[in-house]
Amino acid sequence: MTQIRTRLERGRGALGPALSLVHTGRAATRALLTAELGVTRATAGAVAAELEALGLIRVDTRPTGPSGAQGRPSHRLDVAPSGPVALAAQVHADGFRAALVGLGGEIVATAPGSMTVHADPAHVLAAVVEAGAELLSASGRVCVGAGLAVPSAVAEPEGTALNPLHLAWPAGAPVRQVFASQIARVGIAGPDGDPVPSFIGNDVNVAALAEHRHGAGRDAQHLLVVASGHRGVGGALVLDGRLHTGSSGLALEVGHLTVLPDGRPCHCGSRGCLDVEADPLAFLEAAGRAPGPEGSLLQQSIDLLRREYDDASDSSDSSDSSVSSDPSVRDAAHTLIDRLGRGLAGLVNVLNPDRILLGGLHRYLLDADPERLRAVVADHSLWGRSGGVPLLACALDHNSLVGAAELAWQPVLDDPLALLGG
The missing domain is CATH 3.30.420.40 (ATPase, nucleotide binding domain)
Incomplete structure (x- = not known):
């Protein structure tokens, strides 16, 4: 019984790293997942099965191998086609863009908004969150979190915009707090029924994160x-x-x-x-x-x-x-x-x-x-x-949106069970 419990705990501890490997495209098959994690084939299989049960990935147990290949092809691992999404948004000098982004950096839906960005961040962020809520309603998919990219240095961890030079926002505007309050107002909730967690980052910082994980910056x-x-x-x-x-x-x-x-x-x-x-x-x-x-x-x-x-x-x-x-x-x-x-x-x-x-x-x-x-x-x-x-x-279209979503996806990548395990 102790050995079984230890194996189960080891497998669950590998859920986050395994999901990150599928998310970034480094483990497209169970064989690659086994090698990257350094676990047994059975443990890798159990980890993949649990991620599939959480609705995060899809395991193809009967993949078609290339013509003339020797042996049976390894199970293929893909992002679940109808899995959860993150709400991502970018505010810029000419307005905003909202999007839903799934695992793997896939933009599921997007909506631009052209407007004058007023001095009060709540003005544009209300429009951002409402546009995101419409996208979520139309998709019918679960939301794991919300990420926002802004053209300003962002103080960590409080999430204030320190120098939004190209927006009318005052220096030190509490953007993360305003973003979170708009999410609560509109009622964008996660699997537990509470408002989804919100995150904020500088637009080029999060673009770099997206390019490193999914674009032209891989392996750098x-x-x-x-x-x-x-x-x-x-x-x-x-x-x-x-x-x-x-x-x-x-x-x-x-x-x-x-x-x-x-x-x-x-x-x-x-x-x-x-x-x-x-x-x-x-x-x-x-x-x-x-x-x-x-x-x-x-x-x-x-x-x-x-x-x-x-x-x-x-x-x-x-x-x-x-x-x-x-x-x-x-x-x-x-x-x-x-x-x-x-x-x-x-x-x-x-x-x-x-x-x-x-x-x-x-x-x-x-x-x-x-x-x-x-x-x-x-x-x-x-x-x-x-x-x-x-x-x-840069290889990704809307890489700041993909990067903003990475901020929201990170807690799931760290501990899938904690957020989606019920």
Whole structure:
């Protein structure tokens, strides 16, 4: 009896690690799960069966093996197709987006919201939570928690927005508290009937977490992510699988690296920071374009880049010479690439990452002229071209939403039975 109890306890202790392995795609079969956990085949089977009973994964006991394969294929492990979801949301300068995100980082449903973000966080967060509640009602799925991504440094553990420079919120706004109160008001409850737990994080920090678990940052030990969203520039660092947020959540405010000492004034009080020299507004101004009334500044900038470079590419493959490049757009792209490259080189010199991912507008600047950006980074780096760091585009659409959901999923990954075992 003691041996049976010990085996059962060992298996239950492996539930969280096993779920994390399936969640991140590192254990797609029971054989891989057995190897990764370092347990017996029987224990791995029992763990997988319990996770399936909790409605978290699906075990395919009769998978089809590749043609000509020897032996019986191992049981396949997948995320349960109708399993629980996390409510995820992102607030930005032009409004918000709400989503439902399942295990594996899968976005199940999403709803954008365009609105002016008032000084009172409750105004936009009420709309965020109501949109999320509608998505949940339509899906009929269980909610395990709610995560929110905001364009501000976030004080830990209290969840206050310390410097929301591109929102009208006051410094120190108690965003997590307001978010939680809106969830309770709308009545978004978990399996136990209580309001689901709420979490908040900086938008680029949580995007980096999502990319490390599900995107272009997998297997990186020292992952640096730099991105320009709707306004401003942010950065994040993942070290050995964990976000580095500093002593109080303020680490990696890369937007306030100076790249033009005599540049335009920044909200932080300095001049020529990446935040104001390499974001969508800076790109539109460099291209001689006035921000339009429709769509976000980010989308306007992306559309302008795509039209220019896609049209030029199409023209080069045909005899149609009616499509000509716009020098002002190309010059603007090169200007921002040079500014971004100098900032990235400074970060390489300080942090020595093994991979850099670029998101938002920067992802499209990399696509526009990757060799130029890599050359600028190499020319300004202490290690030069011989020590070049790979520059890659972020792979996930809406990675801040996926990352916000990761915050909500983490307690389940830590202890599935505690939250879903009844």
